[in-house]
Amino acid sequence: MxxxxxxxxxxxxxxxVLQWLCNDFGVVFxxxxxxxxxxxxxxxxxxxxxxxxxxxxxxxxxxxxxxxxQRFIPVSPKMPAKSDxxxxxxxxxxxxxxxxDSIDPIFHILKVLPFSFLRPPRLRLKLPTFTLPSxxxxxxxxLLTYFMVVSGIVYDVIVEPPGIGSTQDxxxxxxxxxxxxxxxxxxxxxxxxxSSGFMFVLGGVGIVLxxxxxxxxxxxxxxxxxxxxxxxxxxxxxxxxxxFVRIKIPGYLH
Amino acid sequence: xxxxxxxxxxSLFKSLKLKTKQQELLIRVTxxxxxxxxxxxxxxxxxxxxxxxxxxxxxxxxxRVTQFLTQKGFYEFWNWFDSESWYPLGRIVGGTxxxxxxxxxxxxxxxIRFLRFAIHIREVCVLTAPFFASNTTLVAYFFGKExxxxxxxxxxxxxxxxxxxxxxxxxxxxxxxxxxxxxxxLLTFYLFVKAVNTGSLAFALATxxxxxxxxxxxxxxxxxxxxxxxxxxxxxxxxxxxxxxYVAYNCTYILGMLLAMQxxxxxxxxxxxxxxMAAMGVFFLMQVxxxxxxxxxxxNDPKLFHTFLxxxxxxxxxxxxxxxxxxxxxxxxxxxxxxxxxxxxxxYAKDHIPIIASVSEHQPTAWSSFMFDFHILLFLFPAGLYxxxxxxxxxxxxxxxxxxxxxxxxxVMVRLxxxxxxxxxxxxxxxxxxxxxxxxxxxxxxxxxxxxxxxxGTTSSKASSKGSLDQSLPFQRNGAIALxxxxxxxLSRYAIHCTWVTxxxxxxxxxxxxxxxxxxxxxxxxxxxxxxFWLRQNTPPDAKVMSWWDYGYQITAMGNRTVIVxxxxxxxTHIATVGRAMSSYEDEAYDIMRSLDVDYVLVVxxxxxxYSSDDINKFLWMVRIGGGVFPVIKEPDYLVNxxxxxxxxxxxxxxxxxxxxxxxxxxGELTTEYGKPPGYDRARGVEIxxxxxxxxxxxxxxxxxxxxxxxxxxxxxNNRW
Numbered sequence: 001m002x003x004x005x006x007x008x009x010x011x012x013x014x015x016x017v018l019q020w021l022c023n024d025f026g027v028v029f030x031x032x033x034x035x036x037x038x039x040x041x042x043x044x045x046x047x048x049x050x051x052x053x054x055x056x057x058x059x060x061x062x063x064x065x066x067x068x069x070q071r072f073i074p075v076s077p078k079m080p081a082k083s084d085x086x087x088x089x090x091x092x093x094x095x096x097x098x099x100x101d102s103i104d105p106i107f108h109i110l111k112v113l114p115f116s117f118l119r120p121p122r123l124r125l126k127l128p129t130f131t132l133p134s135x136x137x138x139x140x141x142x143l144l145t146y147f148m149v150v151s152g153i154v155y156d157v158i159v160e161p162p163g164i165g166s167t168q169d170x171x172x173x174x175x176x177x178x179x180x181x182x183x184x185x186x187x188x189x190x191x192x193x194x195s196s197g198f199m200f201v202l203g204g205v206g207i208v209l210x211x212x213x214x215x216x217x218x219x220x221x222x223x224x225x226x227x228x229x230x231x232x233x234x235x236x237x238x239x240x241x242x243x244f245v246r247i248k249i250p251g252y253l254h
Numbered sequence: 255x256x257x258x259x260x261x262x263x264x265s266l267f268k269s270l271k272l273k274t275k276q277q278e279l280l281i282r283v284t285x286x287x288x289x290x291x292x293x294x295x296x297x298x299x300x301x302x303x304x305x306x307x308x309x310x311x312x313x314x315x316x317x318r319v320t321q322f323l324t325q326k327g328f329y330e331f332w333n334w335f336d337s338e339s340w341y342p343l344g345r346i347v348g349g350t351x352x353x354x355x356x357x358x359x360x361x362x363x364x365x366i367r368f369l370r371f372a373i374h375i376r377e378v379c380v381l382t383a384p385f386f387a388s389n390t391t392l393v394a395y396f397f398g399k400e401x402x403x404x405x406x407x408x409x410x411x412x413x414x415x416x417x418x419x420x421x422x423x424x425x426x427x428x429x430x431x432x433x434x435x436x437x438x439x440l441l442t443f444y445l446f447v448k449a450v451n452t453g454s455l456a457f458a459l460a461t462x463x464x465x466x467x468x469x470x471x472x473x474x475x476x477x478x479x480x481x482x483x484x485x486x487x488x489x490x491x492x493x494x495x496x497x498x499x500y501v502a503y504n505c506t507y508i509l510g511m512l513l514a515m516q517x518x519x520x521x522x523x524x525x526x527x528x529x530x531m532a533a534m535g536v537f538f539l540m541q542v543x544x545x546x547x548x549x550x551x552x553x554n555d556p557k558l559f560h561t562f563l564x565x566x567x568x569x570x571x572x573x574x575x576x577x578x579x580x581x582x583x584x585x586x587x588x589x590x591x592x593x594x595x596x597x598x599x600x601x602y603a604k605d606h607i608p609i610i611a612s613v614s615e616h617q618p619t620a621w622s623s624f625m626f627d628f629h630i631l632l633f634l635f636p637a638g639l640y641x642x643x644x645x646x647x648x649x650x651x652x653x654x655x656x657x658x659x660x661x662x663x664x665x666v667m668v669r670l671x672x673x674x675x676x677x678x679x680x681x682x683x684x685x686x687x688x689x690x691x692x693x694x695x696x697x698x699x700x701x702x703x704x705x706x707x708x709x710x711g712t713t714s715s716k717a718s719s720k721g722s723l724d725q726s727l728p729f730q731r732n733g734a735i736a737l738x739x740x741x742x743x744x745l746s747r748y749a750i751h752c753t754w755v756t757x758x759x760x761x762x763x764x765x766x767x768x769x770x771x772x773x774x775x776x777x778x779x780x781x782x783x784x785x786x787f788w789l790r791q792n793t794p795p796d797a798k799v800m801s802w803w804d805y806g807y808q809i810t811a812m813g814n815r816t817v818i819v820x821x822x823x824x825x826x827t828h829i830a831t832v833g834r835a836m837s838s839y840e841d842e843a844y845d846i847m848r849s850l851d852v853d854y855v856l857v858v859x860x861x862x863x864x865y866s867s868d869d870i871n872k873f874l875w876m877v878r879i880g881g882g883v884f885p886v887i888k889e890p891d892y893l894v895n896x897x898x899x900x901x902x903x904x905x906x907x908x909x910x911x912x913x914x915x916x917x918x919x920x921x922g923e924l925t926t927e928y929g930k931p932p933g934y935d936r937a938r939g940v941e942i943x944x945x946x947x948x949x950x951x952x953x954x955x956x957x958x959x960x961x962x963x964x965x966x967x968x969x970x971x972n973n974r975w
Binding site for chain 1: 491492558561562565600601604617618619620621622623624625626630632633634635636637639640641643644646654658661662664665666668685688689692693695696733737740744750751754758759
């Protein structure tokens with residue numbers, strides 16, 4: 001039998017328990033025992049959650065131990081294929097290896113109680129493996145969040161300013177767009193925030209490109225292009241940021 | 255000439271000539287001394303322009319408490335019950351404040367008095383914040399040295415000395431908790447990183463004491479007690495568990511927790527409050543890790559250990575979840591308080607807690623506030639993160655986490671840009687230091703290559719390769735020199751920006767207002783102090799003053815009179831009662847004022863000077879807070895089509911409420927601006943609606959020279975016949 005079906009059957013069993021608990025809850029609430037009933041419900045729910053975690057964990061753990069055990073069995077180089085079919089056939093015909101050396105107690109209990117007369121179906125489940133992402137992946141995600149925070153996304157969500165402001169021309173009556181919210185330091189429209197945030201990130205990326213350009217192990221043309229892109233990025237972002245600030249705060253540096 | 259060439263002089267010069275290491279040390283010490291002095295003097299603008307006085311609102315309470323502490327001693331201060339604020343409730347001062355700032359100022363004061371310098375406690379209070387800012391630059395230097403190298407430390411010290419994000423809350427006169435708390439925060443973090451790097455028990459103990467100082471100084475210690483466990487979790491997840499980490503975290507947590515419980519305001523929160531549970535959870539997780547490590551060492555059997563590992567981790571996580579669930583459900587572990595919950599969910603305060611939402615410092619941050627407070631550090635921050643990720647170690651992981659979490663919180667609340675400033679300065683310093691190091695290596699590389707080429711005179715292949723290098727290297731060297739000049743230009747622009755911002759934006763005392771007169775001369779409005787001094791001298795000593803909570807601390811400290819509500823805002827119902835009184839008609843308000851024993855009412859009015867932070871502009875918050883507790887006050891009654899107006903088209907309830915009457919009493923007779931009708935409100939830019947105001951239960955007691963502060967006396971009830 002394939003050990004990962006432990007999880008499936010455990011889920012089915014727990015589903016039954018949930019059904020029973022719901023009926024019970026209904027009875028408790030119907031009889032109107034509100035205060036004590038709630039406490040009973042909470043305690044039972046917590047205990048049940050604990051049992052689920054333990055069963056699934058141990059079942060999973062025991063199952064994984066079985067998988068690992070099958071992989072760790074030294075396969076003699078003469079018949080590799082047969083041991084695979086042996087494992088498959090063994091899984092299908094005899095549910096358990098009698099000399100199982102798993103130390104999982106729940107596994108042994110389950111071996112006896114439902115699964116000596118039940119035959120679970122064969123599923124091909126595999127627990128997903130968890131690998132940590134590389135440093136540069138994390139760095140690019142961080143750059144994205146930095147862009148959002150510095151653009152004032154929290155301000156946008158809470159205060160809900162318009163995307164762009166508008167003013168009416170006094171003489172012609174035409175509606176002109178206003179990009180920068182005038183008058184206050186701590187206020188913005190959405191587009192102005194996003195464009196300023198983009199300039200800041202561009203400056204940071206420019207410095208990163210400069211550092212990549214000074215790295216020794218690249219082709220010279222790549223280094224030159226990185227260096228020129230980096231210098232251009234930093235220069236553009238600094239000039240644009242200063243321009244934005246001067247527009248926003250009229251008395252800047254006076 | 256002969257004197258210079260004589261053997262005595264040359265040997266003297268030879269003995270003065272330093273070795274390279276000593277030269278480097280001299281340069282570093284000189285730079286640090288200059289930075290120390292710079293951090294102090296850049297914060298002195300308001301002292302030079304106005305006088306040495308305490309700014310804003312909160313520092314006045316701290317100043318009053320410090321005066322009490324120096325006069326009466328520590329035990330009287332620790333057990334002080336203040337009956338002059340929150341009449342008739344009073345305030346238990348010893349148990350509801352963070353004593354670190356006052357005790358520090360008192361210590362400095364006693365030290366200086368011991369040395370027989372007779373200075374007033376006010377001078378010590380005014381200059382405490384710049385002194386601690388200078389100390390912060392030193393700590394930043396050591397922290398930078400620990401993270402990267404001493405060059406980065408020096409740059410970090412310079413950046414943090416003039417960064418406007420820090421200056422805004424630590425300027426001379428701003429005698430507030432944050433001035434001391436940022437020093438304590440950075441010191442605690444530095445000591446913890448040093449403890450994790452070295453595994454030394456002494457540094458862990460020092461961290462615990464640093465944490466104790468932070469807990470005594472500011473409520474923001476919750477940031478430390480959540481960031482350090484988060485950092486430990488990240489280290490555990492990335493597989494960097496080590497004995498050093500175990501020693502550092504356990505010692506810091508246990509001793510820090512025990513020391514923090516000595517502050518009465520904090521009390522048992524470290525074991526009872528939901529905000530502190532992360533630290534406890536990580537503490538137990540560390541024990542589990544240690545146990546598993548020991549079992550692994552005993553077992554010597556990988557697959558058995560894997561099984562055991564899975565069972566143990568599942569059981570531990572399950573038990574922890576059960577314990578947390580039981581604790582929260584039974585109410586022993588209190589949930590996150592509104593102040594800190596609104597940081598995680600910023601929309602919470604707007605809907606549920608109007609007092610928190612009304613403070614201007616608690617608004618979310620727009621891009622221009624970031625730019626104002628950080629300037630080029632906003633570009634250098636992502637670059638510095640890149641360098642940290644290139645060279646990951648326990649220390650750089652810490653600074654990355656500190657930088658990211660603090661930047662997120664700075665985005666949620668403008669006030670918290672202060673907490674983000676040290677992290678941003680440190681990470682930017684890493685970027686600056688690494689980039690300049692790369693560039694100077696390129697600049698210096700050519701001289702070495704040319705020396706080796708000329709010195710060796712080698713085979714033709716080497717000569718040709720050196721030749722090709724020689725062709726590109728002058729271009730590279732010139733480029734690197736140009737980039738270095740560009741970097742210095744950017745840093746000089748940063749210094750200019752910081753000095754301008756400090757001078758123009760962050761050096762105003764708020765209690766003294768300044769404006770440009772008609773001919774460009776500076777006009778000073780000292781109305782607040784005029785009004786408080788009038789109160790002090792012309793009212794009976796047991797008079798009770800009702801005003802909006804913003805001015806409570808100043809009235810008690812300078813006017814020396816009892817107030818109804820003040821800036822502590824601990825009792826929302828009491829504040830709502832005052833708000834209801836201000837928003838009701840005069841007769842209902844009179845009943846409320848009689849029930850609170852109010853003798854005088856103080857309002858702030860900016861219609862004559864154009865001062866925009868007056869009570870009429872804050873009035874809607876009074877309505878909202880009052881309406882939150884007393885449903886009889888409804889905000890739409892005061893608005894016209896959703897718009898807030900004070901002119902002829904205003905709502906009738908607005909035109910007759912107490913705040914309107916007290917602000918505009920006799921204002922209809924006054925001409926404020928040439929060419930405008932009498933009663934023209936310069937702050938709102940409209941002519942007021944109700945000019946003929948009659949007061950029945952109050953009479954005007956005092957109006958300051960520019961009409962900014964107006965005090966009214968509550969008349970006693972009529973005699974019955």
